[in-house]
Amino acid sequence: MSEDRVTETAASSSKGRPVRQSNAGIFARIALFVRQVIGELKKVVAPTRRELVNYTAVVLVFVAIMMLIVTVLDLAFGTAVGWIFGGTGPTDR
Structure with a gap:
């Protein structure tokens, strides 16, 4: 209903x-x-050029920070797994 x-x-x-x-x-x-x-x-309001640049900068900074966090976690887990299972690091094959 x-x-x-x-x-x-x-x-x-x-x-x-x-x-x-x-x-x-x-x-x-x-x-x-x-x-x-x-x-x-008709209700949609387009952002101004300054707002668009600001939003783009915020998104790029956020993505860069998230890439850094994921990279650090990947290296940490790779090193931990290599150490636990007998390797010397994430690049050891």
Whole structure:
């Protein structure tokens, strides 16, 4: 029952008029979906150039930090496994 309420709410927010989902044909439902998508896309605000550069820098720094953490853990576990099972390190083959 909550799905019906969500559908009716979303449908009524696009043009201000509720659409009955039970009697609507496939093309009416597709048209409703397209109207809702267009309505949501009109709400999207593109970031400014400064915000975009800032977001990109944050992502790159985060990825670099995560790469560093994974590299250190990989070397530590590789060395530990090599030491436990008789090797001298992660490069010993």
